[in-house]
Structure formats: C-alpha cells, structure tokens
Amino acid sequence: MGSISTHMTDERLPLYQRVRDSLAAGIADGAWKAGAPIPSEQKLAGEFGVALGTVRRAITELVDEGLLERRQGKGTFVRTAEFRNSLFRFFRFRADDGAEILPEGRLLERRVEKASPEIAQYLDIRSGARVIYLHRLRVADGAPLVVEHLWLPHDLFNALDRIADADWDDLLYPMYERVCGHAVARARDHLTLGRATGNDARQLKLKSGSPVVQIERTAYGLNDRPLEWRRSLGNAELFSYTVDLK
C-alpha cells in the first residue's frame, strides 16, 4: 500500500469508479497540491493493483469533471480552481482597450448569524444553525458593478473569523481553500431579471426600480456538500452571456 489512501469506497461500484473516488479524495484532502502532478498512471495502477486502462478511465472521469488536467509527456496535474470567469462570464467588464478587468471585491459587512429557513435549505443545514453572512461590492475603475450577499456554514468556515477585514481577497474561492481547506468543485447558477431596490440600488448607483440581473448560486465542495449560497445583483445593461446548446 502506497502513500495514497487506498481505502476504496463501496464494494459494489465499478473498479474505475472506486479509483476515481479515491483519487478525488486525495485531491480533496490536499494529498496532492493544486498545480502539482499526481503519480504517473503506471505507478497508480501498481499501487491500486488494477490495470492501467482502469486507472486511465478513472483519470478521464476526473479530467471531464475539471479536477485534473493531462499534459502529454509531462504528467497529470491537479487543476487550479479557475472561478475567475464564473461570475464575470455573465457581464461585460472590459476596459476601453478591450482588456478584461478583474473587479476589486470590497467587503461591506460581515457577521455570524442564525440561518433563516431559506438559507438553511440552500446550504442543507439545520434552520437556525450558525452561518457567516458577507456583503460585498464589486468595483472596477471606481464604478460599482455587482453587489453580493452570501452565506457560509459557520462550522466549515470558522477559520475565517480570524481574518481581518482588510485581509480578504478579491476572489473568495481560492481563499476558502487556503484558509479553510474547502475547495469549490462546482456551482449552479440561477439567473433571473429583477429590479434594484433600497440599499442594493444605492450601492450600484442605479435608480430604484432599474433592471438588474439576479444570480443565485449554490457552490459545492468536492464531496458535493453545499459550501456557499449567494445572491448577486448586477446592472442588467451590462449583462452578456453566451451558451452552447446541443
């Protein structure tokens, strides 16, 4: 038995699935760091005691899921979470020269509170359980672009309590991973059109009643547990999204 966790899950699943799960667990545990290579297919086949084709299929699954990346002649690498585009794919945030802008994330509010029934449902936790609430404003070039309200289960993210307000990063997901060890593997966004009101309108510098695109997102960890729920509001005039249908 090698250094990797060889406790394969559920005996009834196909071998390649169990290998997949074992590798996914290794990535989630941080046994292999993001950007670093995992052992070669030959080596893994030996350690798991399975054929090379079986390991290849397991790895192919993880590549399709976006967790791993193959580079011929070099190895197979743990992908760095690339959620830079995940919000901004919906909006046109570009400088006059067409270059992409990474909007600054300004923390407006932070507190620990009890989960409302709605939030509890989204996060799949008890109603009334402790959650961290964050209120942020995304600003580029001095112009407000998006307001975000977001909630995290406190038991998973209590390490954030020790971060000073000024030390928060623009991008939260890499920060979650670095500070709390929880990587975001996937997310589901639900888009609707709404109207800006009250504080949200004021912070976006829009008239009350202006159309805004509302994006409700649930973000999931490597084990499929909800890690975060957020509601983002952005000026609908800037909305722009491309999707491929099959």
Next chain:
Amino acid sequence: MGSISTHMTDERLPLYQRVRDSLAAGIADGAWKAGAPIPSEQKLAGEFGVALGTVRRAITELVDEGLLERRQGKGTFVRTAEFRNSLFRFFRFRADDGAEILPEGRLLERRVEKASPEIAQYLDIRSGARVIYLHRLRVADGAPLVVEHLWLPHDLFNALDRIADADWDDLLYPMYERVCGHAVARARDHLTLGRATGNDARQLKLKSGSPVVQIERTAYGLNDRPLEWRRSLGNAELFSYTVDLK
C-alpha cells in the same frame, strides 16, 4: 466492406477519430434514421477492421456530443434532436398548474431577400446572397411571449418555398430536417438585455422601452455549416435560466 461508408478521413488522424467521423457522416447522410439503432460494436469493429475498443471510443465521443445514445443490452441509437427546450429553457412558460406549455408559433411574415452584410457574416455566405426571412410570434394561452426574426440560406432551404403559410410547424428544426434534410446539430446562443421598440414592443404587448431579453442564435448542421441565424426577444420579466459551472 459493409453497407456503411468506410471511406475514412484524413490518414494522419487517430483511428478512433476517423471512425468517429465515418459514423457521424453516416448519421448526417441519414444512413441510419433518428431513433433507430446503429450496428453493434462487434459488427462495426469487423466492418472497419479495427479493435472493439477503438469503435467504443469513437462511439463514446459521439455519445458525449449528443448524437448517439447507448442502451445496455439493446444497442446504440441515433438520438432524436431534442430542441424543444432549447429556447424555452430561458423563460418561464408554465400554466397555472405548473405544467409546461408549448407555445404556438405564429408566422407573421415570410419573404426571400438579399443577405445584409451582417446576416451574411452570421450565416457564412456571400453578402447579397438569397436568404429566407421569417418573422414569427410565439404565443401561449393567447399571450405573446417571444418575437423571432430569423434568416436561412435560400440555397439550402428552397424546399420551404413550397410550404403554404398555414402548414408551418410550431417547431422549426424538425421541419427543416423533414422538408429540407438539414438537421440542426448544435447552436450557440448569445444573451443580452435590450429594450422593446416599435413593432416588437407592440407584438409583445409591452410598452416601448420595456426591458426584453434578446437571444441571438446561430444554429449549425451536422457538418458545422451555419443553417440559421435568429434574434429572439422575450419579456424580461419571464426570463429564468439555470446553468452549471465547473
């Protein structure tokens, strides 16, 4: 050599790619009908003179692309194009009881015209080439939902000239395939927010200046040639879309 077209493309490509292309061509030609099974993997391996694993990989590609569907114990089947949801996935069209509604497609205008430079670019044809212009209104329960302006290359779709106005189907893509033999394999949608004006506003029964979601779509055939370009406008209040990010 069997009944399938065994002229495999480009000698330098991997075998499984060439098999994939050959199978895709068979589907495009209509050698195998939608909904019907293709020959078994064993049989195909024999006819192509390759190993079973190679055929399996080729088929896996086509399954991932949505052209084929595997059913264990039964066979591998040509998927019926399911574009029923492709537009409606963006909007909430539901009856009071929550059931999905298939809005009726009302043909308002039809003519053959010369492609503007813009349309020509989208359809990848000569500017000034003949195109079919269609103007449609989607109506559910008497309420207008979406207006559509769409253009088709006349040389591919001239068979539509012989269809009477009253005989147009609600769903165009199956009709394209039935009447003209051109199946839509995929499409790319680009969504932005706009304002309803003039005729569009009137037909949607919205005040001029009301926010509308604008969906610009290019639809492609099995050979990747653009078949249709359309601009659809829908009441932004009804907009609702869910997307999974990885």
Next chain:
DNA sequence: CAGTGGTCTAGACCACGGT
C-alpha cells in the same frame, strides 16, 4: 535518453433486455 501520457489491440467475463 528515460518517463510521461496517447493510441490500439485481443481477449475475458459481467449485466442487462428480450425471445
């Protein structure tokens, strides 16, 4: 050059669906 992933083969046995 050695080591990696990429392609391809030839076979075995299992799980499922219909006769």
Next chain:
DNA sequence: CCGTGGTCTAGACCACTGA
C-alpha cells in the same frame, strides 16, 4: 438463451517533454 453494451486485463507501440 443469445446478443447487446459495460467492465477489466495485459501488453504493444507511438508522440511528446525535459534532462
């Protein structure tokens, strides 16, 4: 029962990368 796709093995050779 047979024929289908699903899993798994063991091994070959190719293509790419970097020392």
